[in-house]
Amino acid sequence: MTYFIEQTVNALSLGGTYALLALGLAVVFSILGMINFAHGALMTLTGYALVFASIEGLPFGLAAPFAVLVAMASAVVLERVAFRPVRRASGATMLLTSFAVAVLLQLGFQLFISTRPQIVPLPALLTTAVDIGDISIGVNRLISIGVAVVVLLGLNVFLRRTTIGLAMRAAAEDFDVTRLMGIHADRVIATAFALSGLLAAIAAVLWIAQRSSVDPLMGLIPVLKAFIATTMGGLGSLLGAVLGGLLLGAIEIYLAAYLPDAALPFHGAITLGLVIVVLVLRPQGLVGPSRELAR
Amino acid sequence: MTEASEAALAAPSAVTAPAPLLSVRNIEVVYDDVILVLRGLSLAVPRGEIVALLGANGAGKSTTLKAIVGLVPWGGEIRFDGEALAGRATEQIVRKGVTMVPEGRRVFPSLTVMENLTLGAAACADGKAMPRNRAEVFELFPILAERREQRAGTLSGGQQQQLAIARALMSEPRLLLLDEPSLGLAPQIVDSIFELILRLKQRGQTILLVEQNVAAALDIADRGYVLANGAITMSGSAETLRASEQVARAYLGAAVEAAAP
Numbered sequence: 337m338t339y340f341i342e343q344t345v346n347a348l349s350l351g352g353t354y355a356l357l358a359l360g361l362a363v364v365f366s367i368l369g370m371i372n373f374a375h376g377a378l379m380t381l382t383g384y385a386l387v388f389a390s391i392e393g394l395p396f397g398l399a400a401p402f403a404v405l406v407a408m409a410s411a412v413v414l415e416r417v418a419f420r421p422v423r424r425a426s427g428a429t430m431l432l433t434s435f436a437v438a439v440l441l442q443l444g445f446q447l448f449i450s451t452r453p454q455i456v457p458l459p460a461l462l463t464t465a466v467d468i469g470d471i472s473i474g475v476n477r478l479i480s481i482g483v484a485v486v487v488l489l490g491l492n493v494f495l496r497r498t499t500i501g502l503a504m505r506a507a508a509e510d511f512d513v514t515r516l517m518g519i520h521a522d523r524v525i526a527t528a529f530a531l532s533g534l535l536a537a538i539a540a541v542l543w544i545a546q547r548s549s550v551d552p553l554m555g556l557i558p559v560l561k562a563f564i565a566t567t568m569g570g571l572g573s574l575l576g577a578v579l580g581g582l583l584l585g586a587i588e589i590y591l592a593a594y595l596p597d598a599a600l601p602f603h604g605a606i607t608l609g610l611v612i613v614v615l616v617l618r619p620q621g622l623v624g625p626s627r628e629l630a631r
Numbered sequence: 632m633t634e635a636s637e638a639a640l641a642a643p644s645a646v647t648a649p650a651p652l653l654s655v656r657n658i659e660v661v662y663d664d665v666i667l668v669l670r671g672l673s674l675a676v677p678r679g680e681i682v683a684l685l686g687a688n689g690a691g692k693s694t695t696l697k698a699i700v701g702l703v704p705w706g707g708e709i710r711f712d713g714e715a716l717a718g719r720a721t722e723q724i725v726r727k728g729v730t731m732v733p734e735g736r737r738v739f740p741s742l743t744v745m746e747n748l749t750l751g752a753a754a755c756a757d758g759k760a761m762p763r764n765r766a767e768v769f770e771l772f773p774i775l776a777e778r779r780e781q782r783a784g785t786l787s788g789g790q791q792q793q794l795a796i797a798r799a800l801m802s803e804p805r806l807l808l809l810d811e812p813s814l815g816l817a818p819q820i821v822d823s824i825f826e827l828i829l830r831l832k833q834r835g836q837t838i839l840l841v842e843q844n845v846a847a848a849l850d851i852a853d854r855g856y857v858l859a860n861g862a863i864t865m866s867g868s869a870e871t872l873r874a875s876e877q878v879a880r881a882y883l884g885a886a887v888e889a890a891a892p
Binding site: 514 | 742
């Protein structure tokens, strides 16, 4: 039982991080119909901003918000420079643009920073654990879960209570009519990217809090997982992204915890197998697409 | 006196007549680089009037509205309240006071009635306008007040049309463009929508109405334009058009009635 509770905390912690990443992808996808594979590069960038801020002597409590702001600003700049010119192009063009941006940023990190992992100094608190009875839980896991919950609640309020949040939900359903309300398309899209940058950065800080290092490819795998999570949840659905992220985190952690040793090498294959089972049962994802297909 | 000087003398009287709120002159719209959808279309919408734009499916009625709000690129001249709209983005045109209710209603289905209305007022700079406009809209459409927390997608077709019009009114438009408001609605609902449009006019609203339901549109309109193959083929007061044999034969089913025993 103790082991199960510990693993459940791990599942929520990893799933929460996947959920934030998947949400970042879904926010942009719901409005532009594009999966932004440069999302992972934003994570990596956040990591380097953390390293830079720490070298400059900022404590982690200030370095983390600084890194988040850097990622948000970068996301908005990327939209302006790379994605706006191809906004009216086909879906394939936008997808390839996002790959190109991802590769360019990754090469930039390798050329101008280092191909080797950089150490991110973490506050001692993050590496301690709390004991409740027999159960020992890492503080970083607890913080990870807490941050994910706060961000999800905050996002919910933002999308329901603010005009620009409402406009984003409207634009996901019908972009032309949103413009007919006098709402600036550019502003809605820039906000979507800022929001996705925020989500990528927070996920990156949580990711790094478990690993304490950054390398040029850091964002690649988690964003691939987030893509799987959004697909499993239902492309374009924000609720689906959260559910997909949590489910993927749970599948990965419980498999790693309970698979017999002989099957552990097939952990990844079994995970993807289960994802395929979900998609066969529900091809539209856990939550049907909120986007109208006829557009 | 030469003809030219007569024209010059006539000009001052044209100035004293009030300029139309919207004037469209010789606009052309090309789709897919080759298909000429509008070929030199001109029309004017005077203040406080309902102007009906009539014609068969595919004549270019909806395209005309889309051009006015800048959703399709066009050539020619469009002036709103004397100001040229060429090169303006949709968002800017809406903020100047031209609002379109698109064909097929297109309310935001997963947003509530209230949220739809809130977005309708997004173009209003005046923060106090929102509660005032909402109260006005709820007075015009009591059913929307009842269903304010309901998702728009769960409303009936007629209610969605009411919401689409209400959402447009939230921005206090000086010119309201209505694209086929009767489309797909039951006959009684259609009657109530047309009554409503007439009420809006009585409150001083200027309206450009696109309709396939020619008889109903001419009943409430002050004047009308008949569009075929992207050009105006007839125009005049609503009475003139109602009395016109050509309109009657083409759109009002007169030939069918005459053929019947």
